[in-house]
Amino acid sequence: MxxxxxxxxxxxxxxxxxxxxxxxxxxxxxxxxxxxxxxxxxxxxxxxxxxxxxxxxxxxxxxxxxxxxxxxxxxxxxxxxxDDADPMPFETVIEQIDTAYQVSWHTVFASIDPVPLGAASIAQVHKATLLDGTVVAVKVRRPGVxxxxxxxxxxxxxxxxxxxxxxxxxxxxxxxxxxxxxxxxxxxxxxVDFSIELHNLERFRREIAHQEGVTCPVAYPEYSTESVLVMEFVQGVEISDTVALREQGVDVDALARRVCQSYVTQVLDCGFFHADPHPGNILVRDGEVVWIDLGMVGSLTASERMLVGQAFTAVATDNAYLLKEAVTGLVRIIGPVDHGALLDALSRLLAEYSTAEVKEINVGTVLTEVIELLRSQNMVMVSSVTMLARGFVTIEGVIAQVAPNISVIEIVSRHVIAQQGDPKYVATRLVDLMISGTGSVEALAKLPTQLSNTLEMVDRGQIKLNGNVDVSSRVLATLYASVGRLSLALLSAGLFLGSSILCTTNMQPQLLEVPLLGVLGYIGAFVLGSYCVFRIMVSRHRLLNNEEPR
Structure with a gap:
């Protein structure tokens, strides 16, 4: 009902x-x-x-x-x-611009070319000239779309x-x-809201500013509205036109590497990437790569970027466990999951690629196949990652067309390795380890209390246990000693990690330009670690000589 x-x-x-x-x-x-x-x-x-x-x-x-x-x-x-569509009449384009500005287009533009540069289902683009003589591209939304x-x-x-x-x-x-x-x-x-594409253009330009030989059109927010977008006019050669590029003296292999490296950087470093990287959206102007049409972009959070990087590493190293750990952090579960079957399926998938040369592996294809496996296990991948998978399929097709000898997976692997050595990445991992270590110590500290409460509930009859366990006092003594040493080892590790982070700060007071609290933490970690090692050596000696543990 x-x-x-x-x-x-x-x-x-x-x-x-x-x-x-x-x-x-x-x-x-x-x-x-x-x-x-x-x-x-x-x-x-x-x-x-x-x-x-x-x-x-x-x-x-x-x-x-x-x-x-x-x-x-x-x-x-x-x-x-x-996106090919019949163009709007030029009169309709002018009406749309006048309506958006609420004044005549002559107050903004000196001229607009009546022949469109391109027409799509949502908008079409015309070449125009501002009053100061700057040549721009004007994107105009279709009426009623x-x-x-x-x-x-x-x-x-x-x-x-x-x-x-x-x-x-x-x-x-x-x-x-x-x-x-x-x-x-x-x-x-x-x-359909061009103010969002305007924001995408501005952000994308900031994110790739450090990439040499890579750019995107300059946006003109003062002339842009929700239905009209004004940006730099880019006249270049599509990256797939290798004949024209070679005639201009462009090294197409180096160009393909630059485009691929740019895309990997967008994904793993910026977390803001072009979601439709087909050849028509990648132009080459005087040897410079220009990404255009930022209407469709994808974004990844910091944790998603880390998990995507792990997935790339797992594919490159044939590590099914790491791949499962990475992809299951990027999904939404909509039904029962058989984790054993999923791991087996991922292992078999990677086994298919293990016999192939690394340069022959297509990242986008592997990610797409992984998404299909997850879907069969009632897991739905987050939309940003599925968009990323299709983006990699597209960019790999572009690279294969321009420079077939360039391997995307090799560029991804090198980038991931270099990223792991980056100080910012290392600092983030140290913080994660410290938090995890602290959580483990807290959980271990709560264990006696939890065990005591559980035994009390058993004594009251709230929990019933049936069984006959006969454990010797020697085994119990060894167990207690091992738990104690493990606790000390975790405390030593926690002190060491915490002190390492403190020593990167300017905390006062300091000893020899190092925070005093960090120095004391190192000393404490050394003392606890040394004591643990000493007790382990003593226990080993007693075990070899058949002595009772203490």
């Missing part, structure tokens, strides 16, 4: 749904024409999206990055969708709500589709 909450949800969406019956009839007609109810092959699904119009073409492009929710063959098919996409997404929510109300079967599928629609809604909102 449907719940009252589901009734209310359907009613709320029905009130918000402004989609006209005409549009509904159009969709139903197209669905009937393509026999959707009889099933769709990946290629047929692409044709349906194209027939439904620009909004659904964009949705298909976004869906290509969600291999955690859709089968791989459909994601691959959706990736073939292109934001409203159209919002209505189509509302319609999808409506259908999902009706499906949940009609049947309780296939609940997991409906939940996955609901999450997918929510993801599309968030992404499309970012796509």
């Amino acid at each position: 449907a719940t009252f909450q589901e009734f209310m949800r359907l009613a709320k969406i029905s009130l918000e749904d402004k989609t006209s019956h005409k549009r509904m009839n159009e969709i139903v007609k197209i669905m009937h024409e393509y026999h959707v109810l009889s099933g769709l092959t990946p290629q047929r699904a692409v044709e349906v999206l194209q027939a439904l119009g620009p909004t659904y073409v964009k949705i298909g492009q976004l869906a290509s990055n969600r291999s955690d929710l859709l089968p791989k063959e459909y994601c691959d098919a959706f990736e073939t969708l292109r 934001a409203e159209s996409m919002a209505e189509d997404i509302t319609l999808m929510k409506h259908l999902l709500a009706a499906g949940e109300l009609a049947s309780n079967s296939h609940r997991e599928i409906l939940l996955s589709l609901e999450g997918f629609v929510e993801e599309i809604e968030r992404t499309t909102i970012n796509e």
